[in-house]
Amino acid sequence: MNERRLLRLPSTQALACFEAAERLGSLTRAAAELHLTQGAVSRQIQALESRVGTRLVTRGRHALALTPAGRTYLADVRPLLQRLERSTADLASHGGLGGRLRLSVASTFASHWLIPRLPSFTAEHPDITLDLATRIGPVDFERVDADAAITFIDAPQPPATGVHLVPLRLRPYASRPVARSLPRGAGAPWLERAALLVNTSTPDGWSSWAAAAGVDGARRAQLRAGPRYDLLSMALNAALAGIGIALLPPFLAAPSVANRRLVALSALAWQPAKGYHLTYPVHHAELPALLRFRVWVLAQASAGADAPLSSAARAQAVAG
Known part of the structure; x- marks a missing residue:
């Protein structure tokens, strides 16, 4: 009979002290978070070493x-600690069924595309x-407490993976x-007559849209860039306030077009x-x-692409 090999695993408390000390930058702050003394945290790290x-x-x-060596080791064990914490919390809360999914989502996309569709999920x-939770730009999963993210990027970069959901078509x-x-x-002809609101995630949006519209290079060089906004929802509100013209996706602009507060100046879209x-x-x-959410959100994306929910669909979603 083969004897069972004993695993030489460090204690989870030692690993937690090591991770917290690095993340918070000091033994004192790690001790406060873990409800230990500074000396106890130091001894745990020494025992791990x-x-x-x-x-x-x-x-x-x-x-x-x-x-x-510490950086390499922490890069390996931090995801394991997060999974252990997550699995324990899910088991305690849901008895092994379902669970909790933590998503980091681009703010405008969360408010105007994802959340209106969530009742069906x-x-x-x-x-x-x-x-x-919301943030701007790519998510560093080693630093952000999230299981997955929906972000506006070219493509997922290793060590992350993922799938394309929805293009951004701007009018x-x-x-x-x-x-x-x-x-x-x-x-x-209206291009030179009003401030052109700029979204920082697509800084070349107006020159690219104008090129697609057939505007010559000399005119494009004269375009007057207006205020810059980090969020598309900010650009929407600025356009509604009369500050200038914004390039917006239909899922964001459609409700304001429907209530006659916003006007599409062209049907041409730049992507x-x-x-x-x-x-x-x-x-x-x-x-x-995550597997179940991925199946659902891909189905939503293929069904609706970048379009808003219809009024009937919104009412049905709210009614359940």
Whole structure:
């Protein structure tokens, strides 16, 4: 009979002290978070170093830093600690069924595309709880407490993976009073007559849209860039306030067009290379809640692409 090999695993408390000390930058802050004394945290890290036979941290007078070996080791064990914490919490909360999915989502996309569609997800998967947080730009899953993200990027970058969901198709919109004051006709004569609101995630949007519209290079060089906004929803509100003309996706602009507060100045849309992607660490790919959300959100994207929900669909979603 083969004897069972004993695993030389470090204690989870030692690993938690090591992770918290690096993340918070000091033993004192790690001790406060873990409800231990500073000395206890230090001893746990020393015990971990003894177990692995390698120095993991360097201690200065006011700060703590990882050695190269410590950085490599933490990069490997941090995802495991997060999965252990997540699995334990899900088991305690849901008895092994369903679970909690933590999503980091681009703010405008969350508010105007994802959330209006979520009633159908909760109806289909009542045993899954979705936690939403927002941020701008790609998500570093080693630093952000999220299982997955929906972000506006070119493509997922290793060590993350994922799938493309929705393109961003941008058309020019203005408030009704501003639209009435602008000349209309072929060649977009209104381009030089109002401030062109710029979204920082697509800084070349106006020159690219104008090129697609056939505007010559000399005219494109004279375009007057207006205020810059980090969020598309900010650009929408600025356009509604009459500050200028915004390039917006239909899922964001349609409600204001329907209530006659916003006017589309052209049917031509420009699509940047970037789009909205569902991304996640490779080691999260088999999370049951994420697998079910991925199937659902891909179906929503293929059915609706970048379009808004119709009024009837919104009412049905709210009614369940």
